[in-house]
Amino acid sequence: MGKYILNRLLWMIVIILGTSFIIFTILFFTPGDPAVIIAGGSANAADIENLRHIMGLDKSYLQQMGSFFYNTFIRFDLGTSWIYNKPVLQELLVRLPRTIIIGLPAMLLNLALGLPMGIFAATHEGKWQDSLTMGIAMIFISCPDFWVALLMILLFSAKLGWLPSYGIGGPEYYIMPIICSALGGIAVNARQTRASILGVFREDFITTARAKGQKERKVVFKHMLPNALMPIITSIGTGFARIVAGSAVIESVFSIPGVGLYLLTAINGRDYPVVRACVLFFAIFTAVSMLLVDMVYAFVDPRIKAQYSNAGKRRKI
Known part of the structure; x- marks a missing residue:
């Protein structure tokens, strides 16, 4: 391990x-x-x-x-911004929580809606429920983030006046950015969960579980889902990395001073220390996310443990 x-x-x-x-x-x-x-x-x-x-x-x-x-x-110094004349690391630490405030709830929303949608579609394969669920997922994944953001601003801010259209403040400022960030991930998780569940749907151990008279809900959550987790875990890990690394568009539309908007402004102003630091941050964040996914693999899949245990035994021999 x-x-x-x-x-x-x-x-x-x-x-x-x-x-x-x-x-x-x-x-x-x-x-x-x-x-x-x-x-x-x-x-x-x-x-x-x-x-x-x-x-x-x-x-x-x-x-x-x-x-x-x-x-x-070596010195862990990301340099000083050429435009703002401030240490880049200091500015990243100030902006990072705003990006996480959007990314983490969006990821939780992805899981809360995407997984049940995928399970529901898989257990109703070929029926109208399956077509409807996957149709909704297709709409979510086909709509660009910035387009959905602009429509939400027009409806909920300009027309209804329910939510603020830009800036930072209380929780109401983050509702629309979180929803816009989550839509694509919901669709990806739903489609991946459906495909993974269908991959084990007709396996012999599922047939045996049903033959024993177990309830369908127990068959799904005790037998199907645990054996279909590997691709779903990958989708979750890459989805979280994608939400945070792709925050520039959402933060730009809603004028949220996070890491994504910091990077976008730096690119437009040729502020190379900021660009390098932001790209490095996104690379580290993505690498750590995938490392966590790999660690979850090792705990979930006993074959990985066996692989490294057998490799160690062969070296001793």
Whole structure:
């Protein structure tokens, strides 16, 4: 078990380092000079060159990359924003709770609605209940987040006046962003749960359970669902990572100053330290989410434990 987790941790480190290298390289070779954009149209050549020196843009690719990796992974310093002139880590810690406030309830909503929808559709395979449930899921997954967000603003804010349309404040400010973030995940979880349940629906042990006279509800939740959990767990883990990493659109529409909006503003302003830090944060968050999924695999699926236990025994022999 420990070897399994250690193996996943090593892969997580490789992924984080690889992501850091890729985003740094992409930004370095992106056309345009950030110093010119940040300095403004009234700056002269001397001011721009001085700003490039302050920002470290006058150094070579290897020098800049070495400085970035050293400061990030040795000193744990994500740098200072070129636009806001504030430490990036400090700003991320302020904005992160707002992103989590949207992402975590959206994930819980995904589970609360997506799993029952998938189970209901699978247990009514081929019937109108199945078609209706999957039709609703198809609508949810087909509607873009920003489009649903704009429609909700028009209806619940402009027309009915029930909810605020933008900004942060009390719980009412997060209702529409959470719903918009959750719709796609509900559909994905419903479809994945249905497919997983149908994969074990006609297995021999299910037939045996029914032949023993067990109630259908017990057959579903005691026999079907535990044996269909692996793909569902994967869907849940990737869904949570996708909600947080894809928060830029929702936060932009509702003007919520979270990590996603911070990244979007930095991209538009060529604020490279912020872009690198946000992408690195999303990479770490996604890697940790998938690590947790792998750890759940190890506890849920005895075959994984057996695989690593047998590998250890073979080495001793």
